[in-house]
Amino acid sequence: MASNPERKSAKQAQIRAAARRLFIERGVASTSTDALAAAAGVSKRTLYAYYPSKELLLQSVLEELIAEPGQRELALASSIPEDAQALRDALATFLRAVLTTLLQPDYIGLARVIIAEIPRMPELGALFRETVPRRVLNVVMRLLEHGQERGLVSFPSAETAARMAVGALLTHVVMDGLLVGDGPPRSPPLDRVDEIVGLLLQAGRPNPAQQR
16 A cells, blocks of 8 residues: 555545545544544545644644745755845745735634644644644745855843744734634735734844954
């Protein structure tokens, strides 16, 4: 079954697609493995062979939803900004991709389900935190640290500065996505990200005395 990479990948995608739909419709706790297997058109044995638990399946679904920023993260890690404009462009490009991804209807649907179920399934909170927000925060923090090493920005704490940028982004996810109950998420103008990045870099502008 798993010897053919293409067939394995197609089967996993088939299972993830069914899981995404059922998790959003029913919630994680209320979706049984029987229902998952039936919706995916596979046996429970096949389901467990690829995803031994619902938590691992949910993690895979989330990772698929944020695949674009994940790939961009790898690109950014191997392409370190060398000047102020490159740093600005890297931050803005990454954060635009994140905002677009987090305002996908399916992402918003899953986020609502997970938030509602965390009191009963605390492990979902840790899984969600490490799969999505922590990854985003780490990329922004890494970029700012690269900028500090080159004297392009100066912050008392790169993590705090990264949280400011990501926090500003998440206000749109919450107000224009999670709290919108009468239709799909409402994407703000993408130039809003440029404003966020501009304010962040203005706040971190190095003191000329520090550059001597």
